[in-house]
Amino acid sequence: MGIEEYVGKTPLMPALDWVVNWGRKYSIWPVTFGLACCALEMMAAAAATWDISRFGSEVFRPSPRQADLMIVAGTLTKKMAPMVKRIYDQMPEPKWVIAYGACACSGGVFKTYSVVQGVDQILPVDIYVPGCPPRPEGLLAALVELQKKIGKESLLDRKDVRSTLELK
Amino acid sequence: MVDSNLALKKLKEKFPGSVLDVKTFRGEVTVTVSKKAIVEICQFLHSDPELQFHLLTDLCGVDHFQKSPRFEVVYHLCSVKNNQRLRVKAGVGETESILTVSSLWKVANWYEREAYDLLGINFENHPDLRRILLWDGYEGYPLRKDYPVEGPDFDKPFIPEA
Numbered sequence: 001m002g003i004e005e006y007v008g009k010t011p012l013m014p015a016l017d018w019v020v021n022w023g024r025k026y027s028i029w030p031v032t033f034g035l036a037c038c039a040l041e042m043m044a045a046a047a048a049t050w051d052i053s054r055f056g057s058e059v060f061r062p063s064p065r066q067a068d069l070m071i072v073a074g075t076l077t078k079k080m081a082p083m084v085k086r087i088y089d090q091m092p093e094p095k096w097v098i099a100y101g102a103c104a105c106s107g108g109v110f111k112t113y114s115v116v117q118g119v120d121q122i123l124p125v126d127i128y129v130p131g132c133p134p135r136p137e138g139l140l141a142a143l144v145e146l147q148k149k150i151g152k153e154s155l156l157d158r159k160d161v162r163s164t165l166e167l168k
Numbered sequence: 169m170v171d172s173n174l175a176l177k178k179l180k181e182k183f184p185g186s187v188l189d190v191k192t193f194r195g196e197v198t199v200t201v202s203k204k205a206i207v208e209i210c211q212f213l214h215s216d217p218e219l220q221f222h223l224l225t226d227l228c229g230v231d232h233f234q235k236s237p238r239f240e241v242v243y244h245l246c247s248v249k250n251n252q253r254l255r256v257k258a259g260v261g262e263t264e265s266i267l268t269v270s271s272l273w274k275v276a277n278w279y280e281r282e283a284y285d286l287l288g289i290n291f292e293n294h295p296d297l298r299r300i301l302l303w304d305g306y307e308g309y310p311l312r313k314d315y316p317v318e319g320p321d322f323d324k325p326f327i328p329e330a
């Protein structure tokens with residue numbers, strides 16, 4: 001079904017990958033979503049001084065159905081975790097996750113009963129940005145790293161990932 | 169200060185057997201009362217025309233672990249009319265419960281739910297005593313001194329309910 005069934009057979013695959021990845025990596029739309037103080041740094045990164053739109057990510061989508069990237073910015077509590085998981089599940093493939101800040105990476109200073117010790121317990125994280133909070137430059141650096149990562153992806157790989165996810 | 173405090177004077181006159189202890193620190197008056205009379209005392213402080221403690225600024229629980237009674241419920245009252253504040257405390261044992269004051273101050277409803285949520289203090293006759301901060305299905309009372317800070321399931325991977 002769809003383009004994935006035919007792409008493995010064509011010798012033009014690397015060229016197709018290059019074109020698709022080029023489109024994807026320069027239009028990563030993040031979902032408008034913040035949990036704690038790191039979200040303010042994320043907003044600063046979107047504002048004029050740092051200007052995330054230089055990297056093609058200025059369109060913070062209010063709906064997860066239109067977004068490609070989830071920036072988990074802030075402390076993820078166990079009470080909030082089901083909602084975050086749900087928002088992530090509502091995002092269409094392909095999708096990526098940046099864990100932004102110490103709390104999102106590992107729970108940070110909150111080694112407590114109420115905080116998830118790193119969002120990688122519930123989401124597949126692509127880029128970790130440590131710091132408490134990280135500077136907006138950190139987010140921009142993560143975005144550039146993510147673009148490099150997307151540039152190395154292949155449609156075939158993504159298909160594998162998808163089918164294993166569905167088998168689960 | 170203690171002698172000049174009108175609320176304290178009136179309380180001692182009206183409830184001589186229920187006022188257990190009085191402390192003053194930096195002009196703040198704290199009255200420890202018996203938990204059996206807590207509703208009557210609060211009713212009196214609330215409705216007495218000279219006092220009119222119409223504002224419950226805070227209600228919280230305290231865990232005095234390994235002491236008896238184990239818990240303490242603290243009421244921070246404010247009289248807007250007199251510009252006066254009063255702190256009322258009542259001890260509650262681990263297996264005991266205390267009567268609710270949510271019929272006098274509406275705000276006590278959520279404060280008592282918070283004390284129940286985090287310390288497990290039971291408030292009798294409360295209209296809706298369930299957890300307010302932690303999620304449904306949580307077990308244990310995390311602000312108790314014998315509760316591990318990391319929680320009982322810290323080493324296990326966290327799986328959110330879908």
